[in-house]
Amino acid sequence: MSRTITQRELRNDSEVILREVQAGAAMIVTRTGCRSPSSAPCHSGDLCPER
Secondary structure: OEEEEEHHHHHHOHHHHHHHHHOOOEEEEEEOOEEEEEEOOOOOOOOOOOO
8 A cells, every 4th residue: 555645745754755665665746736756665676776
């Protein structure tokens, strides 16, 4: 299930939000009430290099 956040929340709390996404959470970003991009964790084999 995705959590909806505002663009302002993403800007102000990006470190926390990106940690949540990295841990498996999916986020839908809204801007002036309209859906914008979604963020979801990458999986092995995606464009995300393993560390």
